[in-house]
Amino acid sequence: MSEKNLQVLLANRPQGPVAESNFSIVETPLPVPGAGQVLVRNHYLSLDPYMRGRMTDAKSYAKPMDLGEVMVGDTVGEVVTSNHPGFKPGNKVAGYLGWQTYGVAAGADLHVVDDSKVPLSSYLGVLGxxxxxxxxxxxxxxxxxxxxxxxxxxxxxxxxxxxxxxxxxxxxxxxxxxxxxxxxxxxxxxxxxxxxxxxxxxxxxxxxxxxxxxxxxxxxxxxxxxxxxxxxxxxxxxxxxxxxxxxxxxxxxxxxxxxxxxxxxxxxxxxxxxxxDYKDRWPLAHKELHEHLAAGRIKYRESVAHGLRSAPTALIGLLKGENFGKQLVKLIPE
Amino acid sequence: MSEKNLQVLLANRPQGPVAESNFSIVETPLPVPGAGQVLVRNHYLSLDPYMRGRMTDAKSYAKPMDLGEVMVGDTVGEVVTSNHPGFKPGNKVAGYLGWQTYGVAAGADLHVVDDSKVPLSSYLGVLGxxxxxxxxxxxxxxxxxxxxxxxxxxxxxxxxxxxxxxxxxxxxxxxxxxxxxxxxxxxxxxxxxxxxxxxxxxxxxxxxxxxxxxxxxxxxxxxxxxxxxxxxxxxxxxxxxxxxxxxxxxxxxxxxxxxxxxxxxxxxxxxxxxxxDYKDRWPLAHKELHEHLAAGRIKYRESVAHGLRSAPTALIGLLKGENFGKQLVKLIPE
Incomplete structure (x- = not known):
């Protein structure tokens, strides 16, 4: 494959509001999955307020990101190649692959999702x-x-x-x-x-x-x-x-x-x-939310930014309340 | 008995800090206990920060006092006359008789305390x-x-x-x-x-x-x-x-x-x-605190003001942190 991986890195920590200059965007070779690992092409990246906290080094529930690290974030996408028996190419998966168009993760850190009845992106929102x-x-x-x-x-x-x-x-x-x-x-x-x-x-x-x-x-x-x-x-x-x-x-x-x-x-x-801290409650939460969503009892909005390069601007907007509903970045072309 | 009852009333509500002028002091005839009631001579009045809240009419957990009411407060004292089979003259009792030298209460609202091993005043502090x-x-x-x-x-x-x-x-x-x-x-x-x-x-x-x-x-x-x-x-x-x-x-x-x-x-x-709101926990709390107190594991200080007429000044001092430990007013002569 001649495809490259596009990544957004934390370049420096925000002093006050997050700025575009806090990020850098790089092209790197496609990562190669090792034993038990899976290569995923990300379709959607979730942007969430907690990311602001991860960019600083203040004491918090999450350890701060290192400078130069790929920005963290939940993702949904499609398996490209798999060295794990639980996944095969074409599977739709949810994971925590961050701000990049491709990512590699251990099978244990991914799970297959069913997007036949609900949109794939809902696994970053109501079902995520x-x-x-x-x-x-x-x-x-x-x-x-x-x-x-x-x-x-x-x-x-x-x-x-x-x-x-x-x-x-x-x-x-x-x-x-x-x-x-x-x-x-x-x-x-x-x-x-x-x-x-x-x-x-x-x-x-x-x-x-x-x-x-x-x-x-x-x-x-x-x-x-x-x-x-x-x-x-x-x-x-x-x-x-x-x-x-x-x-x-x-x-x-x-x-x-x-x-x-x-x-x-x-x-x-x-x-x-x-x-x-409440992982034991997720299965029940997920089950009930899936039922409510499928039954039309829960409505939601999404704001979708297009292309990974738009992610910094979209996060800055989210932190100012400019989004409407769940803020996503779509990483694949229409 | 020619003895009079001395009472401190809420004269008006404080605007900002509590002032002496918020109180009035009156002499009234000794109250007469009715059926099932007990007349108590108060030895100590407890002053507590919550009283500040009762003096105002802001929304709170306690209903505001009415103007002209005897200021509320916990008391310990000695039974003078009793129309209730559970009490006899000379019994030491704890109750909620307020800022006055004598008070009448239903037997159900008083309880006999044992001051043979701990000071009577401790029933307004560690044991209260x-x-x-x-x-x-x-x-x-x-x-x-x-x-x-x-x-x-x-x-x-x-x-x-x-x-x-x-x-x-x-x-x-x-x-x-x-x-x-x-x-x-x-x-x-x-x-x-x-x-x-x-x-x-x-x-x-x-x-x-x-x-x-x-x-x-x-x-x-x-x-x-x-x-x-x-x-x-x-x-x-x-x-x-x-x-x-x-x-x-x-x-x-x-x-x-x-x-x-x-x-x-x-x-x-x-x-x-x-x-x-935790009345069900009081018996256990009381039991443990009594053991700790009797064993010398809990030390406490008291600030004692003398005479009911000193109560307003003592409450004002308490609200400014001028007391040292439990603030009491001693209502009987030395």
Whole structure:
């Protein structure tokens, strides 16, 4: 094969917001699979907020990437050659091959997926890490009861949209927070949420209050900062907060949260979590999400960037909330 | 009896810090116990930070007091007359009779205490609500393991001192935060903690860092504000935070906490709680604390104000951290 592998590397660490200059793009020879390994041509790369954390060397749940490493990321693709009995050329597989057009992995680090009934890309969204993240945070940490008020921030995003629809399926009154009229329209009209607060409308505090007349029993938090602070002030007694992420806080000095007294006054539980700590829950999460998706109970949006060279710009956009739904990079031509 | 009852009433609600003018002191006739009731002469009144919350009408776990009501509070005293078969004159009893020299309560709301081996006042401290509060927060929420680092703020206070010594008893490396050289000396030399950070020394951030070289696994939080924020930044992965109180935050707009991202990065659990929600745990807490106290494993200090008329000043001092250990008001002459 004369085909080359295109790769995006971490060139240097961001100081503040991520910039194009933090990445370098290189062409390398196609990797050759060793014993027990599989060569995969990647069709889609998933872009996710956690990548921002991996680019820095601050203390975190994930060890920082080394400079010069291929950027990490979930992928789905097709087996090219296999030295592992579980895989044959043409199999569709999900893995963690990173920002490159081809990749090699041990068979144990890949799994075959069935894209006959659902799109291949859904294994990076509803049926992948974002889906499991939403399920664990909502079902195991928030534990919403029918009739309770659940608020989900970044409600049209890859994780938030699933958490919000799961909450609806379980009978909660669900309010989304999203940026812009179009996202809020999607959240209410297509996802079926009860209300949406547009944080770009400039009336955040009164809009949050108006959307939660009975307070908030469960908060599924993806954003952090002022939105989180205002919602903290709306929590009901014995409220639960699943802190999935704080995308507004990844670039430096944190927003000063003024309503922490609510944690005492309302006996709140706040739990930060990382889905990889809940691997034992993934099979159940996956099974339920697959059923909901196949039955049309979960709607989702994708933003698809085309070509690996567009990945840095797409990640920068994601971190600013410019995407709409799950952010993917399509790595093969139409 | 020509004896009168002296009472402190909530005259008006504090705007900002509590002031003497928020209280009024009245003399009333001795109350007369009805059927099933008991008349008690109070020996000690307990002053506690939660009282600040009861004086306001902000949404909270406790319903606000009405204006003109006798200030609420735990008391210990001696039965004067009894219309209940479980009590006879001379019995020492604990109850919730409030800021007054005498009080009447149903027998069901009092319990006889044994002050032959421990001081009567300890039923307002180690063996009362503060002890149960410390035990529940430490044992049920923090769940410290031997060798972990536990930090307790307000470490010489009524609740903090017990939580800290319980953590030592369970094999943790325990660091206290207290205000002033004298309190820190007590925390280390008498309570036996491993280190103490004096928040009045003016080097809060570096001192906290130096005292927690292996980070913080469990935080027993009583203070809030900047101290809480800095400790949040020191938490280890899977850290637990029992939020017992935030005495620095009771007077108005909250301190802006900048390190909330730590909740995600370190998968923290933060739990606000009120000890009355854990009544089923009190018997075990009481039993263990009684054993520790009788065996000399728990040391405590008391600040005793003399006479009911000194109670407002003493509460104001408590809310500023001017007390040392459990704040009591002695209601009978020496």
């Amino acid at each position: 890490m974002p889906g499991a993240t939403a399920w664990v945070g909502l079902m195991d940490i928030c534990e919403p009861k029918a009739g309770e008020t659940v608020v989900v921030t970044a409600a049209s995003g890859a994780v938030g949209s699933i958490a919000a629809q799961l909450a609806k399926i379980h009978g909660a009154h669900v309010v989304g927070v999203a940026g812009g009229v179009e996202k809020c329209r999607f959240v209410v009209d297509e996802m079926g949420l009860d209300a949406c607060v547009d944080y770009k409308a400039g009336r955040l505090a009164p809009d949050i209050k108006a959307a939660t007349p009975r307070g908030v029993d469960c908060l599924f938090e993806n954003v952090g900062g002022e939105i989180f602070d205002l919602l903290l002030g709306r929590m009901n007694a014995f409220g639960r907060i699943a802190v999935c992420g704080m995308i507004s806080q990844y670039n430096g000095e944190g927003y000063g949260m003024k309503k922490m007294l609510s944690v005492v006054l309302n006996r709140l539980k706040m739990q930060g979590y990382v889905v990889n | 609500m503060p002890g149960a509060t410390a035990w529940v927060g430490l044992m049920d929420i923090c769940e410290p393991k031997a060798g972990e680092t536990v930090v307790v703020t307000a470490a010489s206070g009524a609740v903090g001192s017990i939580a800290a010594q319980l953590a030592k008893i369970h094999g943790a490396h325990v660091v206290g935060v207290a205000g002033g050289v004298e309190k820190c000396r007590f925390v280390v030399d008498e309570m036996g903690l491993d280190a103490c950070v004096d928040y009045k020394a003016g080097r809060l951030a570096p001192d906290i860092k130096a005292a927690t070289p292996r980070g913080v696994d469990c935080l027993f939080e009583n203070v809030g504000g900047e101290i809480f924020d800095l400790l949040l930044g020191r938490m280890n992965a899977f850290g637990r935070i029992a939020v017992c109180g935030m005495i620095s935050q009771y007077n108005g707009e909250g301190y802006g906490m900048k390190k909330m991202l730590s909740v995600v990065l370190n998968r923290l659990k933060m739990q606000g709680y009120v000890v009355n």
